[in-house]
Amino acid sequence: MDSQENNSDTPADAAVPLRQTQRAQPVTLRQVAEAAGVSTATVSLVVNKKKAARISDETRKRVRDAIRDLGYRPNAMAQTLVSGSSRFIGLVADAIATTPFAGQIIHGAQDEAWKHGYALLIANTEGNRELETDAIAMMLEYKVRGILYSTWFHRATEIPNSLRESDFVLVNCFSTEPGARAVVPDETQGGRSATEVLLKHGHRRIAFINATIPAPAKDGRLRGYREALEAEGIPFDESLVLEAYPDQEGGYGATEELLKRNVTAVYCYNDRMAMGLYDGLREHGLSIPDDMAVVGFDNQEVIAAHLRPPLSTVSLPHYELGAAGVRTLLGLEEPQASGPAKINCPTVERDSVRVLAPA
Amino acid sequence: MDSQENNSDTPADAAVPLRQTQRAQPVTLRQVAEAAGVSTATVSLVVNKKKAARISDETRKRVRDAIRDLGYRPNAMAQTLVSGSSRFIGLVADAIATTPFAGQIIHGAQDEAWKHGYALLIANTEGNRELETDAIAMMLEYKVRGILYSTWFHRATEIPNSLRESDFVLVNCFSTEPGARAVVPDETQGGRSATEVLLKHGHRRIAFINATIPAPAKDGRLRGYREALEAEGIPFDESLVLEAYPDQEGGYGATEELLKRNVTAVYCYNDRMAMGLYDGLREHGLSIPDDMAVVGFDNQEVIAAHLRPPLSTVSLPHYELGAAGVRTLLGLEEPQASGPAKINCPTVERDSVRVLAPA
DNA sequence: CTGAAAGCGCTAACAC
DNA sequence: GTGTTAGCGCTTTCAG
Numbered sequence: 003m004d005s006q007e008n009n010s011d012t013p014a015d016a017a018v019p020l021r022q023t024q025r026a027q028p029v030t031l032r033q034v035a036e037a038a039g040v041s042t043a044t045v046s047l048v049v050n051k052k053k054a055a056r057i058s059d060e061t062r063k064r065v066r067d068a069i070r071d072l073g074y075r076p077n078a079m080a081q082t083l084v085s086g087s088s089r090f091i092g093l094v095a096d097a098i099a100t101t102p103f104a105g106q107i108i109h110g111a112q113d114e115a116w117k118h119g120y121a122l123l124i125a126n127t128e129g130n131r132e133l134e135t136d137a138i139a140m141m142l143e144y145k146v147r148g149i150l151y152s153t154w155f156h157r158a159t160e161i162p163n164s165l166r167e168s169d170f171v172l173v174n175c176f177s178t179e180p181g182a183r184a185v186v187p188d189e190t191q192g193g194r195s196a197t198e199v200l201l202k203h204g205h206r207r208i209a210f211i212n213a214t215i216p217a218p219a220k221d222g223r224l225r226g227y228r229e230a231l232e233a234e235g236i237p238f239d240e241s242l243v244l245e246a247y248p249d250q251e252g253g254y255g256a257t258e259e260l261l262k263r264n265v266t267a268v269y270c271y272n273d274r275m276a277m278g279l280y281d282g283l284r285e286h287g288l289s290i291p292d293d294m295a296v297v298g299f300d301n302q303e304v305i306a307a308h309l310r311p312p313l314s315t316v317s318l319p320h321y322e323l324g325a326a327g328v329r330t331l332l333g334l335e336e337p338q339a340s341g342p343a344k345i346n347c348p349t350v351e352r353d354s355v356r357v358l359a360p361a
Numbered sequence: 362m363d364s365q366e367n368n369s370d371t372p373a374d375a376a377v378p379l380r381q382t383q384r385a386q387p388v389t390l391r392q393v394a395e396a397a398g399v400s401t402a403t404v405s406l407v408v409n410k411k412k413a414a415r416i417s418d419e420t421r422k423r424v425r426d427a428i429r430d431l432g433y434r435p436n437a438m439a440q441t442l443v444s445g446s447s448r449f450i451g452l453v454a455d456a457i458a459t460t461p462f463a464g465q466i467i468h469g470a471q472d473e474a475w476k477h478g479y480a481l482l483i484a485n486t487e488g489n490r491e492l493e494t495d496a497i498a499m500m501l502e503y504k505v506r507g508i509l510y511s512t513w514f515h516r517a518t519e520i521p522n523s524l525r526e527s528d529f530v531l532v533n534c535f536s537t538e539p540g541a542r543a544v545v546p547d548e549t550q551g552g553r554s555a556t557e558v559l560l561k562h563g564h565r566r567i568a569f570i571n572a573t574i575p576a577p578a579k580d581g582r583l584r585g586y587r588e589a590l591e592a593e594g595i596p597f598d599e600s601l602v603l604e605a606y607p608d609q610e611g612g613y614g615a616t617e618e619l620l621k622r623n624v625t626a627v628y629c630y631n632d633r634m635a636m637g638l639y640d641g642l643r644e645h646g647l648s649i650p651d652d653m654a655v656v657g658f659d660n661q662e663v664i665a666a667h668l669r670p671p672l673s674t675v676s677l678p679h680y681e682l683g684a685a686g687v688r689t690l691l692g693l694e695e696p697q698a699s700g701p702a703k704i705n706c707p708t709v710e711r712d713s714v715r716v717l718a719p720a
Numbered sequence: 721c722t723g724a725a726a727g728c729g730c731t732a733a734c735a736c
Numbered sequence: 737g738t739g740t741t742a743g744c745g746c747t748t749t750c751a752g
Contacts, residue, residue, distance in 0.1 A: 028504070030745055041723045046747055056721060073526070078502035079447065080745035082438045084728045098464075105457075105464030112485050116492075121499055124481055126471050133475075140480055143437040145387070167432070250667040274667065281669050284643070304663045308609040308633065310640050389729055400739045405731060415737060439729035443744045724751080735740075 029072040038068035049076060082145065091120045091328060092141035092149040096129045103302055103320060104154045107173060110324025111150055118332060120147060138164040148331040151175070156186055156218050173327040176342040184342035185326045189219050192316045192347030193226020196269045196297045199314055199349055201234050204358035205267035205295055211256050213248040213271045223271060223299060250278035257282025266358055267295035273302045276313055291356040301350050312352035319345045388431040397427035408435060441504065450474045450687060451500035451508040452483045453493060459485065462661055462679060463513045466532060469683025470509055477691060479506060497523040507690040515545055515577050532686040535701040543701035544685045548578050551675045551706030552585020555628045555656045558673055558708055560593050563717035564626035564654055570615050572607040572630045582630060582658060609637035616641025625717055626654035632661045635672055650715040660709050671711035678704045
């Protein structure tokens with residue numbers, strides 16, 4: 003039977019049900035139409051499940067069968083071209099895929115985008131301005147619905163010019179420019195929460211080891227600490243605020259100073275610092291949480307959950323930042339009155355804090 | 362002058378240089394052509410810098426100016442539609458964006474893809490089979506050049522059926538199916554390297570704390586250990602191989618048993634285990650590296666680099682896996698004779714190993 | 721209920 | 737050197 007009619011130029015009486023070819027030329031709408039003996043319009047209608055057009059069950063079935071038999075897949079490029087808007091959301095990141103936990107921003111953005119029928123197009127710019135411009139250009143050319151511009155740590159940023167050609171939302175960063183939508187973690191609330199964990203367990207003399215390097219986190223986390231103390235009527239004691247480089251070494255190095263403060267609890271700027279402090283405290287034969295209660299910030303899983311004892315801390319809501327970024331872009335979020343939307347930093351209580359034994 | 366001729370239906374004498382509209386309808390090739398007073402073909406030619414067609418400098422300039430003035434961006438969807446192949450590479454991951462360091466696979470894939478003019482389309486499936494099918498379908502519809510199918514830890518996997526409709530490469534996982542291209546870390550070489558670090562420093566009695574859970578890593582890392590010992594003429598002593606759950610608690614819990622083995626060095630299945638072991642050893646008043654040399658595996662930055670002392674370990678080459686995956690997909694890599702391509706796991710020496718003092 | 725036909729923005733022959 | 741034209745695969749009036 004099979005005569006050599008596979009000449010694609012002569013769609014003469016080509017209603018021959020071709021077997022699914024192994025990854026050859028993709029099957030097109032037209033081929034489905036021919037196979038089903040209907041017009042392309044009809045196929046389009048059943049593919050898109052348009053309620054408006056009433057297609058007879060008979061026809062619908064024929065089309066469905068043809069689609070299945072041929073293994074048809076719509077060509078999203080063509081759809082986009084005609085509809086004018088793509089189902090892409092771009093995510094440009096300075097180092098998000100690089101840094102351990104901030105990858106959660108991608109994750110949150112991807113989940114949320116997906117939920118609304120969008121796919122995520124990502125670009126890691128490694129902070130390279132030129133790469134960034136190219137990445138944004140690429141996204142613009144693919145007619146993305148909008149762009150999420152994110153940074154791996156919370157900071158102020160300049161808005162690249164090309165970004166303005168699209169709808170965009172800043173994620174984990176912000177600009178002083180009016181009108182620029184942004185979502186950032188609520189550092190102040192986080193600082194308050196961290197301090198409250200300690201307060202709640204009866205601690206009154208609480209030290210705060212802040213970072214030495216300037217950042218919104220530095221200010222916000224300190225503000226939260228003061229607010230929490232204030233709410234409890236505890237006067238702010240400046241001498242209880244130390245500063246160290248925000249990593250393990252910094253925390254370790256701050257041990258001596260901390261010990262001079264005669265406190266029962268300490269809130270560290272981040273988990274890495276807390277990790278270093280654990281070492282320092284241990285070397286002094288001090289036990290956590292009995293001799294010193296410790297809380298961190300960031301909830302860096304690998305560290306916080308597995309220190310001995312597991313560290314109570316406050317989460318940096320990366321996943322939520324990504325998700326909220328997408329919602330904001332899509333106009334699904336309540337527009338902020340002013341300034342960036344602040345995302346809650348939830349408390350994660352583990353075992354590094356215990357009720358203070360009466361002295 | 363400006364009469365109300367913005368009627369887009371009548372491109373009559375519409376050579377009026379429109380000012381760049383703020384994110385209105387994107388400017389099209391045709392508009393540029395009209396503005397420059399040339400045909401669309403000409404514009405296309407200069408946009409794509411075709412050397413073949415010789416365009417007069419005069420014309421070229423007029424076109425360039427029009428492009429700049431109008432802020433024209435090519436519509437990649439249209440380009441793709443006509444050319445037939447898109448510049449997308451899909452990356453479907455089971456949990457890559459979720460897990461701390463495996464995000465590097467995304468990073469490596471993105472960098473390499475970008476280098477060859479491709480953009481990365483990602484999808485995190487969270488191991489959900491249905492989501493995975495949808496994600497692959499989406500990628501297929503966007504006519505991706507190919508798909509990278511990756512897992513967050515090295516393991517065997519089934520090839521989803523829809524994946525076969527596209528060109529694909531397995532990343533950090535493999536299938537027994539012939540023909541399926543895959544790139545995985547070279548666990549055996551890694552295990553050998555880890556052991557060699559210890560050997561090189563004079564250690565002869567070296568314990569290996571392997572994982573309890575079955576995995577290619579478990580077998581490979583053990584094989585590497587045996588090979589390294591063998592190469593040094595050290596007989597394999599089964600009693601020196603312990604097993605524990607591969608996390609901090611497991612490492613901590615293995616301390617007692619380890620100490621009974623009377624070894625001078627230990628190679629841990631992973632860094633998290635090593636981290637737990639650090640705690641256990643410390644509680645016994647033992648110092649690293651003097652009383653016990655330790656090497657880990659994975660090079661989980663947050664842990665390994667910041668333990669006290671910093672941990673010598675072997676890197677899981679996630680970035681390279683992503684990059685090699687893309688190269689393989691694009692046919693830029695030497696095809697493997699058989700089985701998955703094995704990516705080297707480089708040694709990272711830090712301070713947890715020191716030359717063994719003569720007893 | 722279904723088909724014909726116009727185009728989405730762009731590229732690539734092929735004219736002139 | 738540059739313009740004309742025919743699609744790429746699809747959606748969407750508008751007829752019938």
